[in-house]
Each structure stands twice: as C-alpha cells, then as structure tokens.
Amino acid sequence: MARLPEPLTPLIQRTSIRQVGRILSNTQLSPFSMEMRISWNAPQTLPVPGQFFTILPCRYPLTLLRRPFAYSAVTESWFAFIYDIVGPATRDMAKLKAEDDADWIGPLGRGFPLPSPDVKPILVAGGAGVGPVFFLSNVLAGRGSAHLVVIGAREAKRLIRLEWPSHAEVRLCAEDGGTGITGTVIDGIGQQDMADKVFYSCGPAPMMAAVHRLAAECGCPSWVSVEEMMACGVGACQGCAVAAAGNGGPQEYKRICDEGPVFASGDLIW
Structure with a gap:
C-alpha cells in the first residue's frame, strides 16, 4: 500500500495579500474555457498547487461576490488561472483585455501534499479542474517525478489542451469518443498495478467520487480539490x-x- 504523502510545509500559508494587478492576457483554450494571466508583486511565500485566490474584475463591479479560482501557474512576476465560461460573471471575465485591472486576494486555502519520491502519482482532472492539476504536474516534473495525467470530458470539444511537462504521461478521455480514449477518466486510468500509487483529482463531483472509490478499493491515498x-x-x-x-x-x-x-x-x- 502506498504511504500517505508528506504535506507541504506549511500546509496552510497565512500570507494572503490583496492587490490590484494588471491583466497580461486572457486567452481562449476551448469554446468553453479561458486562461487569464495577471501581473503581481509576488507574496513572500508563493502559492502551492491546490491553493486559490478570489477575484473581482475592476471593469465589471456589478458582480457582488468575488469569484474563487485555483492557480494554474505562478512566477515571480505573474500568476495564471483557468476558468470555465458558465454564467454572467465569467462571461464578463471573458471580455477582459490585456491592460485591464483585477482586484484579487490570495493565496488562500490548503494545497496538495506532495508524494514521497518512491510513489507514482496519478493526476485526474475535468473541466477547469485541469488548472490546479497542471500546476501540480509542473511541480512534480520539477522534482523529476514521472506521473500519469488523465483528463476527462463528456465531449471532446470540451477538453482543455495544454503543454504538459515531459515527465507527464497524458491521457485524454471523452465519453463521446471524439478523441483519445472513449469513456470516463476511470477508463483512462485503466487496469494497472496500483502498488505505490497516490491519486490527486479536481473537477466535477461525480468524477472525483469515482476516483475516490477506485482509490479506496485499491487501498491508495487519494486527495481531492473541491470547487x-x-x-x-x-x-x-x-x-x-x-x-x-x-x-x-x-x-x-x-x-x-x-x-x-x-x-x-x-x-x-x-
């Protein structure tokens, strides 16, 4: 049985700040998804995969509540996140251009614990859940850790395609059979030796529930990022x-x- 991953230190980072940052880009990744990059004065401790921030676009103050999004990448000069266009707020966000401003607070919450070197991670994502999984994949690659990434969607046109690190074996799954593996992420994981595996997932609740059940049956640790x-x-x-x-x-x-x-x-x- 795989050992439980050792948590990041510290697991909760109480270094949240509020800033107004300049939008650098707002790029369409699929007909339903966008990636936004925002400049920042990086906090003393950078966010870790799984942490999030809340945002209020300055150009659209009609939004009453801030919206939470998980980081998909961070550098010393900018951070990025991926979001689905699902309602009035995200439709307004999709209209934002480079040089617009955004008010944000972060980093918030707990991040993913990282696995020990002798464990092979299996990363699973659906929808905008691909963002924190992409961040985690790049962190794992930076440690020289080979890992499996399984991305699922009901329709192939909803899959978000990114440039994954070379340490990641990426499997795309679509229930409509439009690309890659026909079926769910469980089909994408397939039959394999589950010894010394650990699961990380983010996406729709039914998908994460299915991954949880598989991990429980195999006796593997499993971590989920809940939206x-x-x-x-x-x-x-x-x-x-x-x-x-x-x-x-x-x-x-x-x-x-x-x-x-x-x-x-x-x-x-x-």
Whole structure:
C-alpha cells in the first residue's frame, strides 16, 4: 500500500495579500474555457498547487461576490488561472483585455501534499479542474517525478489542451469518443498495478467520487480539490461547508475555503 504523502510545509500559508494587478492576457483554450494571466508583486511565500485566490474584475463591479479560482501557474512576476465560461460573471471575465485591472486576494486555502519520491502519482482532472492539476504536474516534473495525467470530458470539444511537462504521461478521455480514449477518466486510468500509487483529482463531483472509490478499493491515498462558490474565502461566513465523514456522531462539516479546498477524499461524504 502506498504511504500517505508528506504535506507541504506549511500546509496552510497565512500570507494572503490583496492587490490590484494588471491583466497580461486572457486567452481562449476551448469554446468553453479561458486562461487569464495577471501581473503581481509576488507574496513572500508563493502559492502551492491546490491553493486559490478570489477575484473581482475592476471593469465589471456589478458582480457582488468575488469569484474563487485555483492557480494554474505562478512566477515571480505573474500568476495564471483557468476558468470555465458558465454564467454572467465569467462571461464578463471573458471580455477582459490585456491592460485591464483585477482586484484579487490570495493565496488562500490548503494545497496538495506532495508524494514521497518512491510513489507514482496519478493526476485526474475535468473541466477547469485541469488548472490546479497542471500546476501540480509542473511541480512534480520539477522534482523529476514521472506521473500519469488523465483528463476527462463528456465531449471532446470540451477538453482543455495544454503543454504538459515531459515527465507527464497524458491521457485524454471523452465519453463521446471524439478523441483519445472513449469513456470516463476511470477508463483512462485503466487496469494497472496500483502498488505505490497516490491519486490527486479536481473537477466535477461525480468524477472525483469515482476516483475516490477506485482509490479506496485499491487501498491508495487519494486527495481531492473541491470547487464551490464562497462569499468570504477565509472561513468566516461558513457558506462553503461540505459534509465530512464522521465517526457516528453528529454530522460534521468542513469549510472548503479554510480547511480545504484540498482534502483526503476519505474525509468527505460522496
């Protein structure tokens, strides 16, 4: 059985800052998804994969609440994130141009624990969940760690195609059979020796639930990054609570923004 990954140090980084940054680019990745890059004065401690920030586009103040997004890449001079165009706020965001400004707060939340060198990671993503998985893949590649990446979508046209590092074996899955493997991410993972594997996933809840069940059957550690709307982003409003697996007592809940968004999948109710 694979050992539990050792957590990043520190697991929670209390170094969040608020800035107004200049948008460097806002690029379409698919008919349904965009990548935005924003300049920043980098915090003393850079975000880790799985952490997020909240954003309020300055050009569209009609949005009442900030929107949370996970980092997909960070450098000393800019950070990037991937988002799906799903509602009024993200449709407005898709209209933003280079040189527009954005007000953001971050980094927030807990990131993915990194595996020990003798464990082979399996990274699974769907939709905009590809962002934090892409970030994690590049961090793993920087450590010289070979890993499997499985990206899934119901339709091939919804797959987000990125330039993955050479250490990643990438498998694309589409349920409509339009590209790569026909089926779900579970089909993409396929039959393989699960000894010394650890799972990381981000995307739609049914997809992460399926990965959780597979990992549980194999006795492998599994980490998920949960996506949810939130108001404050710092644990105060408790509007992003998710049901946690308890020990038979009263139902427990965890705040995605503060105790997450990354959880051991066995700690949640699916």
